[in-house]
Amino acid sequence: DIVSLGMSLSSCSIPGQPHEDRFGENDGELGLGIHGEPGVERIAVQTADKLVAIMAERLSARLDPAVSYALLINNLGSVPPLEMSVIANAVLASSLAKIIKLTIGPGPLMTALNMNGFSLSLIRLDAVRETALLAPVGPHAWTPAKPVVAPDVVPMAKAAGKSAARKPSQDARTRRLVATICERLIALETTLNGLDAKAGDGDTGSTVATGARSVLERLDTLPLAEPSATLGAIGDILSASMGGSSGVLLSIFFTAAAQALGGGASLAKALLAGLERMTFYGGAGMGDRTMVDALEPALKALDAKGLDEAAIAARHGAEATSAMDRAKAGRSAYVGSKLQGAVDPGAYAVAEVFAATVALHEAA
Structure with missing residues (x-):
């Protein structure tokens, strides 16, 4: 038998x-x-x-x-x-x-x-x-x-009106901003990888650059004349191309910001709404030695004082991570390495994004 x-x-x-x-x-x-x-x-x-x-x-x-x-x-x-x-x-x-x-x-x-x-x-x-x-x-x-049973095949639900809401459109100012930020992040690939290698697996720069390149490649397909739709489209691109937990979290950030901006919030408050959702799902907060240490003070300054102060706050927030000897979120949290003296790569990238945005604004 x-x-x-x-x-x-x-x-x-x-x-x-x-x-x-x-x-x-x-x-x-x-x-x-x-x-x-x-x-x-x-x-x-x-x-x-x-x-x-x-x-x-x-x-x-x-x-x-x-x-x-x-x-x-x-x-x-x-x-x-x-x-x-x-x-x-x-x-x-x-x-x-x-x-x-x-x-x-x-x-x-x-x-x-x-x-x-x-x-x-x-x-x-x-x-x-x-x-x-x-x-x-x-x-x-x-x-x-x-x-032993046959698997249930469930068709994926399609977002109603998504393709219609995100038809390609042009706005020169938005295009320059998106391109400038992506180009800065791509240029930082080696620097960010070096910072990440101090405690992580040395791929933050490559991951960020991959996401930035994906956005640049699809620049002509973005609904640039509609800010909320642009943020949502960027969230979709990052979720599909960036990989890792950072890709998922940034996708949540842009998607939630898009929803808030579409609901009538200002850009600064919409980005803060995106940050709230990202930290809710990601679990990181101020002092945990992540990009949040630069992003949160920058967005609060952007909402209260404007772009120049936001860039200053982002830089200070990034620099503060070098004095944090242990991370409380992300991979370096469970590696347990002592990190004092090294700036968190995510926070550094945020500061560089705000610096690039200020430079573009001054040039214009």
Whole structure:
């Protein structure tokens, strides 16, 4: 009533014994034992779907196509979870799929130490076995059986009137402003990466530059004559192209600002509304050593005193982050590095954006 077949691309390491891998560079074994005993057949390394197809063919010879089975997908020790999911997907797309009613796993339910392989086991179902497999159990390591069902495909809702509201339009002043800011951010790529490397993974400049380039590339498609629609369009572009948490948070910032500006708020107050939403979802505040340390005082100054004071406040806010020895948000918060003397790259970018805007305003 149970058939099982394993395959692996490596042997396991036996504690206390020298590791000897009997496998060739491009070899795998089919039908190996749970304790690492040699398999009955040597096969070439192939893609997951082809390996699963071979196993399905061998297993099908012992199965009754007229009945249903439960399938256990077992990790023999060191297959990464992502690859086990690929294997599970391949099994459920194979010739075995039509007889599988329940699945258990994928998971390390019976391992052969650190063997880089997996096994497929099928048990013939009847009412008693099906009830038992679906019943709750105490051990947390046991993966509950789940019925095999087709996924629900839900069509994505389309924003009503979005395309009509964001038809391309031109405004020379807005175009110069957007282009100037993007060009400044692109020019800062190396500088921001260097600042980020002190505590992060050194890619803030590349991430910001990618977003800026994406906006520049789409400059002719923006509704520049409509400020609120322009902010919303920039939010859409950043969410799709910028990547990372910063892309998501800046998308929230611009989208919320667009909604507030469309509702009649001034630009400064709309940007403050965007900041409020961004900090709500991102969790960072003043003193946490993020872009908020420059952006919040700058936007408050913009609302109360104007652009020149906003640029000064942004610069002071960015410089203040160099005296913060530990971050309380973002990646550097859990790295735990001491950061005193280094300016936060996000805050530095904000200060540079305001400086570029002031320079453009003075030139005009």
